[in-house]
Amino acid sequence: MSNQMIGYIVVFGVFVLFLYIAYSTRATRTDDFYVAGRRINPIWNGMAIGADWMSAASFISMAGAIAALGYDGLAYIMGWTGGYVLLTLVLAPYLRKFGKYTAADFVGDRYESHVARTVAIFCAITISLVYCIAQVAGAGIIMARLMGFSMNVAIAIGIVIVVVSTVMGGMKSITWTQCAQYIVLIIAYLIPVTALCLKMYGHPLPQLAYGDLLYKIVAKEQELGIKPLYIEPFTKLTSSDMWVLTLILMIGTAGLPHIMMRYFTTPTVRDARYSSGYALICIGALYITAPAYAAFQKYTILYEVVGKQIAALPEWVTAWGKAGLITVKDANADGILQFAELNIHRDVVVLSMPEIAQLPYIVSALVAAGGLSAAISTADGLLMVIASAISHDLYFRMINPKATEKQRVVLGKSLIGVFAVVAGFFAAQNIGFIVQIVAWAFSLAAATFFPVIVMGIFYKRTNKYGAIIGMAGGLLITLWYILGVKFGWPMKLNPIMGIKDQGAGLFGLIFNFLACYIISNFTPPPSQKIMELVDHCRYPVKLTDEFDEFH
Amino acid sequence: MTMTPQEKEDFKRRLEEYHKKNVQIIVVLVIIWFIVSLGGIMVVRGLNEISFLGFPLGYYMGAQGSILVFIAEIFFYSKYMDNLDKKYGFAE
Numbered sequence: 001m002s003n004q005m006i007g008y009i010v011v012f013g014v015f016v017l018f019l020y021i022a023y024s025t026r027a028t029r030t031d032d033f034y035v036a037g038r039r040i041n042p043i044w045n046g047m048a049i050g051a052d053w054m055s056a057a058s059f060i061s062m063a064g065a066i067a068a069l070g071y072d073g074l075a076y077i078m079g080w081t082g083g084y085v086l087l088t089l090v091l092a093p094y095l096r097k098f099g100k101y102t103a104a105d106f107v108g109d110r111y112e113s114h115v116a117r118t119v120a121i122f123c124a125i126t127i128s129l130v131y132c133i134a135q136v137a138g139a140g141i142i143m144a145r146l147m148g149f150s151m152n153v154a155i156a157i158g159i160v161i162v163v164v165s166t167v168m169g170g171m172k173s174i175t176w177t178q179c180a181q182y183i184v185l186i187i188a189y190l191i192p193v194t195a196l197c198l199k200m201y202g203h204p205l206p207q208l209a210y211g212d213l214l215y216k217i218v219a220k221e222q223e224l225g226i227k228p229l230y231i232e233p234f235t236k237l238t239s240s241d242m243w244v245l246t247l248i249l250m251i252g253t254a255g256l257p258h259i260m261m262r263y264f265t266t267p268t269v270r271d272a273r274y275s276s277g278y279a280l281i282c283i284g285a286l287y288i289t290a291p292a293y294a295a296f297q298k299y300t301i302l303y304e305v306v307g308k309q310i311a312a313l314p315e316w317v318t319a320w321g322k323a324g325l326i327t328v329k330d331a332n333a334d335g336i337l338q339f340a341e342l343n344i345h346r347d348v349v350v351l352s353m354p355e356i357a358q359l360p361y362i363v364s365a366l367v368a369a370g371g372l373s374a375a376i377s378t379a380d381g382l383l384m385v386i387a388s389a390i391s392h393d394l395y396f397r398m399i400n401p402k403a404t405e406k407q408r409v410v411l412g413k414s415l416i417g418v419f420a421v422v423a424g425f426f427a428a429q430n431i432g433f434i435v436q437i438v439a440w441a442f443s444l445a446a447a448t449f450f451p452v453i454v455m456g457i458f459y460k461r462t463n464k465y466g467a468i469i470g471m472a473g474g475l476l477i478t479l480w481y482i483l484g485v486k487f488g489w490p491m492k493l494n495p496i497m498g499i500k501d502q503g504a505g506l507f508g509l510i511f512n513f514l515a516c517y518i519i520s521n522f523t524p525p526p527s528q529k530i531m532e533l534v535d536h537c538r539y540p541v542k543l544t545d546e547f548d549e550f551h
Numbered sequence: 552m553t554m555t556p557q558e559k560e561d562f563k564r565r566l567e568e569y570h571k572k573n574v575q576i577i578v579v580l581v582i583i584w585f586i587v588s589l590g591g592i593m594v595v596r597g598l599n600e601i602s603f604l605g606f607p608l609g610y611y612m613g614a615q616g617s618i619l620v621f622i623a624e625i626f627f628y629s630k631y632m633d634n635l636d637k638k639y640g641f642a643e
Contacts (some may be wrong), residue, residue: 023609070594078588081618085584088625089577093632207615213607229612233595243592250588268643273632277625284618291614458574538570541641 003361007147010365011372014184015161018376020166020193021180024175032189033170033412034101034388038263041174045271046278048175049262051383053080055131056375057438058147059185061294064346071233071526073294077287079493081280082246083253085103086275091254091450091511092263094457094537096272101264102385103257103449107471110456111464112530114398119471123448124257124389129423130437131258136162136420137427139375145323146351150325152428158372159424162379166387166420167413171265174380181373182282188370189286191363192353193293199357207288212297217295220302224341230298244503252442252505255450258381261388269540283419297349300356306339313337316355319346385426387415439484441504447508448463449476455516473515474508481507569639576631579622587612587620 031037040048058080066073098106104124108117123173136158143154165177197206217230228235234242253259266272306318310330320326325345328337350371354363391412396403403411448471455462455470484493499506532544554562591598591612598609606615636642 017626028635071613074610077614078591078617080582081582081621083620085580085624088628089580130553191600208604211604211611214607215605216612229601231607233592233599233609239592239611246592254578273625273629277622280618280622280625284622288615288618332584521637535566538573539566539641540636540643543566 003364004148006362006366007365010362011147011369011408012144012356013172014294014369014373017341018161018177018180018373019164021177022168023035025173025176026168030409032172033391033409034384036170036172036175037298038265038267040265040267042266042271042274043264043278044175044179045262045275046183047282048178048265049259049275049279050282050286051178051185051377052258052262052374052381053279053378053447054182054185054286054374055135055378056142056287056371057134058290059189059371059374060138060142060347060350062287063290063297064349065508066291067294067297067349068346069236069346070228072237074234074291075237075242075249077291078486079246079249080253081283082250083250084276084280086087086250086254086450087259087263089272090274090454090458091260093269093540095453096263096266097269097540098533098537099264101261102388103260103390103453105397106456107449107452107467108393108397108532110533111452111462112527113468114462116396116452116468116471119468119475120449121389121393122476123194123444123471125386126387127441128258128382128385128417129442131256132379132386132419132423133426134171134438135375135379135382136423139372139379140427141347142368142371142375145197145347146364146371155424155427158376158379159420162383163378163420165376165384166416170409171261171384174384175265178377178380184366185370185373185377186282186285187222188366188373189350192287192357192359192367193289193296194356195359195363196296196532197292206296211291213295213299217298217302224302224306224339226330230303231486234293237404238498241498241500241503242338244497244499244506247445248503248505248509249442251450251509252444252446255445255448255453256441257389257445257449258378258385260449261381270320271493292347293353297353297356299493301342301344302339304336308482310337310494314356315437316352319355320345320352323390325351347427366469368437379420383416383423384418386419387412390415413488440478440504443482443502443505443508444475444476446476446505447512451512451516455532457537459517459520461520461525462516463526464522465522466516466521468520469519470512470515476508477511569635571635572635573632576628580628582622584625588617590642591617 007548029144062076065076091527095106104120105115107120108114122133133445136155139158140151140155142159144151145150193206194204197209198204199208214231221229235324263272263275281444310328317326321328325348327343329341354367391408395411417420452467480499483489483493484491488500535543596608598612599607601608603611
């Protein structure tokens, strides 16, 4: 059987599995559609959050980013995990107790304002749509690269799978398919590097073994005179830039609507807390392994590729060279490969590992299936946010409060179809730009949702004036800083303290918190009813009849 | 359900105490969260001089140590709140 055939069979088989799960868990009730009937046990919910969270970028590119950025790249490792601590401490349990469907529900109800709700809806849609475009593009890249489809065909296939599993049963199907997707993606991620570790060290724990490699990498770098050293901090980012990036990624994680939404699916407040713990174990399994990938790759490059005859490089180097992801240029024409003559694309670190570890092709196919699972499971969750923002927050809560459950679910399903096509259209365009926007989504989430929700729970005095100005101002300041620093539009800005566009959220975040505090104190306090709503969110048990109608 | 004024006072006090204890533990855990991640970045050069489990410690904290502490913090908080919920009669 040819390799391409094996690839098709593995990926096709995995997709059939996902579609079967989606079909057998389909739902028709509103509750099932938006919050999976609030019956998801914390371990399964943790897995679903993990799949929802880990995108094509986490799976394919993160290890490569660490290999390229060295210590500075660990901003992504800490940033994309530390947010879950914040979620558990100051957001998730309270949002679950609040007990409705979306983050915009909380903002609109807590601040008794359709303006606040509208700003929240706008932020949720913007953040989720750019993020979703990147997922569809990611799925396209993986299929095109590993299976030889053209990019447009690959994107179309990706969209069909996403739409079918989402439309079939909303949040309920998504939760169960995401659990399956998590299992596929984590197995696919762990096998290649574990196999290589077994070969080199005789035990299957690359996460513990690569400390030794780090010292070996540094020794070789010193021998070859390569600078800066791999573990040397602050060589690609300044220390303040890395610090702010880590902080913003953490706070942004806690403010992303598609992650918050998952906490509405647990049966109790207690389960919401534990969900985070299980989610972080599931996510940590991949994130702790990513720097190991980077180290094994770096070691292989330094010890088995650099310094060799260019005519006799390992097979995988030539293969990925043909795909255009590794370039070898013999600048001094001595027939030997120097470190500076080698250029490696980030994605190669994960994609080439099965070949480096000399595993059969079926493992490469499994890696492709894992990357696709990561992309598709994230896209599912994001489309759910967009669909619920429009069908629930905008249509039901603001335009037509008399809409029946059926109308809302039908509208939600149609919107998923529409936005999947929109995302596919953009994904087929300029991809580099989209990846850039994803980094900005964290800044936007950190500057908009996080402050108004945290203040809404922990500072009763916060009112709608503070929240609206805080959220809208946070959004505008962040956009203004990004555009000014990156494009010099509408006016050129110099980075403040070396903070580049990725950390832009810091300024919006600070403004948002200050606005919530100061403006609220100079304007009338929120009503008694809101004070009771805040109390309702703070305690796991029923306090008043009025707010507990949703249970 | 109607409460006597005395019961109402007691209930209110319980609510306030529960919330205060919740906020206290949150502050402690946020400080730990800050130290292991953002604090680690600030002193990474010094930590890298130390070897831990065969890793330079600064690199280890960024790549692995911080995540393990995060996971421990979440489970600790969940357990802590289980007890608090029970103690104050707010368990679901």
